[in-house]
Amino acid sequence: MSFENYSIPYETEERYSKKVAYFSMEFAIHQPLKIYSGGLGFLSGSHLRSAYELRQNLIGIGILWKEGYYDQARNADQTLNVVWINKIYNFLEDTGIMFQIPIHDHPVWVKVWYLNPKTFNTAPLFLLSTDVPENDYVSQTITNRLYDGNLATKIAQFILLGIGGAKLLDEINFNPDLYHLNEAHGVSSVFYLFKKFGSKEEVQKRLVFTTHTPEEAGNEKHDIFLCEKMSYFYGMPLNEVRELTGMTDDLFNHSLAALRFAHLANGVSQLHGEVSRQMWKKYEGICEIKSITNAQNWRYWADKQLYKAKEDGNDNVFDDRKRYLKNRAFDIVADQTGKLMDPGVLTIVWARRFAGYKRAELLTRDHKRFEALLNNSKYPVQIIWAGKPYPLDYPAITDFNHLVNISKQYKNVAVCTGYELTLSKRLKQGADIWLNNPRVPREASGTSGMTAAMNGAVNLSTNDGWICEFINNGNNGFVVPPADYMNMHVQEQDEYDLNKLYEILEKEILPLYYDDFDTWRQIVKNGMRDVQVQFDSNRMANEYYEILYK
Template sequence: MRALRRFTVRAALPEPLLPLSQLVMNLRWSWHPETRDLFETLDPALWQSCGGDPVKALGEVSAERLAALAKDRRFVRRLQDAVDDLEEYLATPRWYQSLGTDTANGGAPASIAYFSAEFGITEVLPQYSGGLGILAGDHLKAASDLGVPLIGVGLLYRAGYFEQGLSSDGWQLEHYPSLDPHGLPVKLLREPDGSAVVISVPLPEGRTLYAHVWRAQVGRVTLLLLDSDIEENAPAERGVTDRLYGGDEDHRLRQEMLLGIGGVRALRAYCARTGTPAPEVFHANEGHAGFSGLERIRELMESHGLAFAEALQAVRSGTVFTTHTPVPAGIDRFPKALIERYFAGFGVPLHDLLALGAEEDPAKYNMAHMGLRLGQRANGVSELHGHVSRGMFSNLWPGFDESDVPIGSITNGVHAPTWTARELVDMGTQTSSQGDPVEVDGPVHFDGVDGIPAGDLWAIRRTLRARLVEEVRRRVRETALSRGATEAEVGWTETVFDPDVLTIGFARRVPSYKRLTLMLRDPARLKAMLLDPERPLQLVIAGKSHPADDGGKKLIQQMVEFADDPEIRHRIAFLPGYDIGMARYLYWGCDVWLNNPLRPLEACGTSGMKSALNGGLNLSIRDGWWDEWFDGQNGWAIPTADGVADADRRDEVEARAIYELLSTQVLPRFYERDGEGVPARWVEMVRHTLRETGPKVLATRMVRDYVQALYVPAARSARVMSADGYTPARAESQWRGHLLHNWSTVRVAHVEATGAGDTPEIGSTLALRAEVELPGLEPGDVQVQAAYGRVDDADGLHDVTTVPMAHEQTEGSRHWFTATVPLERTGAFGYTVRVLPHSEHLADPAELGVVTTA
């Protein structure tokens, strides 16, 4: 007989222990060691069996134990100290407060909404599948540490992503546990009368999707999670938030409607009931949240009587869009007919709505295109990914070079308190004589590591490696039993791995482009390295494949079959169940972090950053963040075969490069010891990584970049557009419509150059004068630029510099503009003149997607 529903009956907390509830319900405990120590004291054995989940531990601790702790004055004092520390953390002004939020004078936004389909805060709240969710979780944590008034918006999936197991033959198995929100560190958003807040989203055929709103507290940051599994819904609607990235197109569309439309409505309800300032900036983390912009357009059309174009102008000004996808296959694309069916009566003109998601295939609706058209500011997540994104979406800005496409980049970062081993922090590996890294302008160095003797640094790395070995042994034993082995057959797991052997980690999602099995390209050579009697290596591997990706599952099966070999299974292990809890052990204990994607398909790849914070050395293809921050001393760059068209040959070349680096550089350096048994050159690479790479990969650096480069400018734009009942938005919309209507008649009629003579020499100048025809437009409507630089044999300009040309003369619709161009380099030189729209409200001159060139 099965239970209809399960829940936990907790012992009532004695009055002296009531503050425990306050600590449990703020997820700061997930990155605050002292609070976790306090929870462990409740019952150390129970803490271990509950996997470090304080909500579960508090639910299972006995009433007798609680009564004893309530009388333990030392524990009660520690408890009060922890609560005082949390309250001080929540109340003390931090970096963001130093910026000032005086909105009348263009200060920082008083509130920012951050939408994401997944959030990886802690394994206790399993609402993430991989890097996107972990990044979103780190974004919230870093925002909390900086005092940024962020509100996260996502969905509460009743089955999360999935728990991964392995069959006897190594095939991935998926198990979806049923999550009870009442057993999670979340609280229901309620009305003043105590009833649950219910938000609604309209669906076709007169149906309605309802949702409750759960609130998780992530330090100073609130995270709102929408839950459709409520009695107000019909069965089909109750299942909308069943699984992360599950279901068919119809199901996914409803999820994204709930995230975007429902998310905005949940925000409005939360702000109204708590007195929180309404967000001025809306940040969409990937295209899943694109419908949030559509809902805000509908709001303005309904509340202020704005036309669609006017409301779009106002909404775009305060919207930031971040793309994480370097491959078209990773973009959500819905059938246009499905969009038409769901949004026919939404309250926004359907033809305008469809234009937002238009792409090359007229039958598809592209959510990334929608995100870019709704966001005045957009970015990729590393310098290389920004470059890839500009090429990938360049067709949205026809006539512009890729370098002019208005998609910038902010390189991801990781939350150091979450991912760094406590011992390393206590040693001072993240201290700087320059002060708080957040406050320093320019490069920061964690030079505290310079005062740590090499022997001590090496000893702590050995300790962390030994901790990983213990965890590997535990998990390998559990996995063997779950795959059908008996207790009598798992004795070998007690001696797998060795705390003194070079340990390499590889853990990530398992799509084909990440090439999980590249290391198996020459199995005999890898086997020889694993078993080398003098310089062996050991490999710990983890990762989940999407449930619908049989190709990815096949790669996992190949890896498991290789690792099952009794001759080498003490040196290589595939660990199922990759999550935040497992990941910490890997980042702490691995000496080398391996990453071998197909370049340039890795948007950022933050797992290597977490390893670097722990002194791990990266061995990686130069993709994502590693392309910009590899410096020759923080690891090794795997040479790529970018020009090789044959995929099989490319894999062969790059796999051989990995083997060569391991055998000729990585292994010799690790095992080369001085008289005290310390690998001095290796430890210096570790020290350099901690000192130089550590500060760069911080999530606080990333969020500070978002605030300064995107949030503050977006807030200023949003305030300007909303002033005086959105009068500026109306005027700007009218100007844009007028300009675009007349743009086809703009022409550069003639350009003349003087001053360089017959034989131009470096140091001389070129005087340019351009005649530009602007029928229906004024000189102030445009910016005329001289563009110059190196020129190739096909007359293409490279390394382009632009200078504005000054308006000189007008005759009717003909206008003359002038500029002086310096000749600053030798060799082939070229120039041209181009005309762009000009408005003080444009974030980028390419924003409108129109340009006229001579």
């Protein structure tokens, strides 16, 4: 197909006719396309699926990561081993488009690949790569690994997404009405757009921004002189950059630049929107920050047979389907770990990206209660962990390995590797309890519990992110009662949450599951019902047009 004067290759809905280019560092579209690490990718993947379902005039701009994020393997003792494998995709189309952008004052060739909407039922996705023989070796490696640990390489990746993505849109004459930055990785685009449109006001009219990070320290900042040396500012002199962005010190704050160049931004839950407004209000010249709660694509994630049994009111079929889903998930667990789980036992799953604030190992910190939980013959439980730490996040890797070593002591504890889309879906289908215990308020949204509920798992969570808008305690899930966390030391907060989680498990969840299963089943169904519309990404994609794109 021709990519000159590109337009969406299907008829778009009139109410979604505004042209949008959606920039994201990662997209979790489908298991075979390994260009994502965690929640940001799961969110953008669902967004593209819903944009396709709703027939929105939106295209995605991303990067084709040659080695992906990494492949999670095991050492001989089953601890974490990081493996890098070149990926090959026969379903991506070569657009034939190649162009150059400056990186480190050096022209770098960019090759463009295309994911056709028909391949995985998504909005069109253009993927940029520097892995071409026309580039020198160092330039070729820019697109090797998502979130490369080398600082200069990471800044080069930001330049590629931002400046490269903006230039691609000119190459294909798409001319969007709006440039939507999903996180600030692509904010280098504003310097390209400034040169194109001639003024900050003209860029602001066309730029919107989604922030995902609920604390200022988590927003990336880099040495402004290194950024200049890397050609991040697209040839703009540093004194003009400072004047334009309002950055007076020697750190370039990517999120702050995005908030000053966008005319509107959004946080990714109601709570996160409020946290973001408080966090950034001390800075001059930032745009308004709205709230659009993240969501996941129901059509892709939900088990339709479970929903049909729920709607038909056939509890026997419902229970039989959930048991089948558990058995199918447990086959994977047994294959990986040698632990054969029992579908009749309450199954707790903690699975997501490993990061310190998510506290993967929280339940294990009270050894006496953990032992009692695992050895309870009246109310037996089994626990499964899974998730990928960032390859250079050594405390998170230590947590992962700690859980692996603990699991060796118990027949009813397992730790899985390879946590990507397929394993994620299977573990959600295998879970009775989806455990989520981040430190409040550090989880901007968190979406794994949405897709867990779509597969008949009950959320047990601290009161953070999207959970605040979802859980009706004891009716569709269980939530730790909020405390005055702002006036607690971290250790106090962890101890409070740990005690409450155990109390809820011991006094509410276990007796319900084993002594009053009819009520338990109703809680499962209530969660399935409440998540279906409000936390389907079709609602979210519609709100982006209704709120952010207007």
